[in-house]
Amino acid sequence: xxxxxxxxxxxxxxxxxxxxxxxxxxxxxxxxxxxxxxxxxxxxxxxxxxxxxxxxxxxxxxxxxxxxxxxxxxxxxxxxxxxxxxxxxxxxxxxxxxxxxxxxxxxxxxxxxxxxxxxxxxxxxxxxxxxxxxxxxxxxxxxxxxxxxxxxxxxxxxxxxxxxxxxxxxxxxxxxxxxxxxxxxxxxxxxxxxxxxxxxxxxxxxxxxxxxxxxxxxxxxxxxxxxxxxxxxxx
Numbered sequence: 001x002x003x004x005x006x007x008x009x010x011x012x013x014x015x016x017x018x019x020x021x022x023x024x025x026x027x028x029x030x031x032x033x034x035x036x037x038x039x040x041x042x043x044x045x046x047x048x049x050x051x052x053x054x055x056x057x058x059x060x061x062x063x064x065x066x067x068x069x070x071x072x073x074x075x076x077x078x079x080x081x082x083x084x085x086x087x088x089x090x091x092x093x094x095x096x097x098x099x100x101x102x103x104x105x106x107x108x109x110x111x112x113x114x115x116x117x118x119x120x121x122x123x124x125x126x127x128x129x130x131x132x133x134x135x136x137x138x139x140x141x142x143x144x145x146x147x148x149x150x151x152x153x154x155x156x157x158x159x160x161x162x163x164x165x166x167x168x169x170x171x172x173x174x175x176x177x178x179x180x181x182x183x184x185x186x187x188x189x190x191x192x193x194x195x196x197x198x199x200x201x202x203x204x205x206x207x208x209x210x211x212x213x214x215x216x217x218x219x220x221x222x223x224x225x226x227x228x229x230x231x232x233x234x235x
Contacts, residue, residue: 004048004056011054018055022062029067030074034099038106041067045110049128057124064131068107072138075103086177089143104139111135115151126160133163137170140177149174153187156207161200168206175213183214195225204229 003009003017025041032038045068048060079100091112093105114132119125133155140148152174155167175183191207198204208222217225 004051004053004059007053011058014055018059021059022066025063026067029071032071032075032103035102035106038071038103042106042110049124060124061127061131064128064135068110069131069134069138071107072104072135072142075100076142086142086144089139089145104143107135108139108145111139112151126163129155130160130162130166133166133170137166137173140170140173144177149178149182156190156194161203165200165202165206168203168210172206172209172213175210175215183210183216188214188216195229199233201226201229201233 003014003021006014029037029041032041041063045060045063048056048063079098087101089101089104089108091105091109093102097105111132114128115136117125119129133151136145136148136151139145149171152167152171155163156171158164158167188211191210195204195207198207204226208217208225211217212219212222
């Protein structure tokens, strides 16, 4: 925190120290052991987000991108998935919950807190939101998370293309795990509308992947939709 707050040392001058700090945090988080350690990391991230300078902005983004998003895998890497498949994960847990569930609950709390926070219309906020969506997507690899679909759906029209892309990616993965019949007619029409109006091929492909994952189209349909999109864009 001192490094970020110091006005005497510029971003350029402190770059090596910032990378050293990131490397040390990564080492500490490789074998994270309890909820308190996760909470220290999320509190640190929250505190850094309140410091308005380039050093803090860099550190916040890199902690989210290189550490927080990868934590669910590190937490679960030695855990055997239960025979019943993915368990439910909510923002609370019982004292007799498994240790991994407690750790991931703290990450879920943090991700939802970021997503629910008020936008300050800054690029930094958008990066924070993007990484929170990526964290939710990573968590759904191991858990069923209530209302996660709504979070993704709410962001698939976001003006920031990175946020839009990762919301679509998360939605595609959601339908890989969940009942494809949950995709409503209105949501299908919204995805088709995005394909027709976007000027970004990765967004058009993302929409096709959601429709494919939800069983609304097959692979040939997806190829034809993208060919049609290319024709309209490049003619």
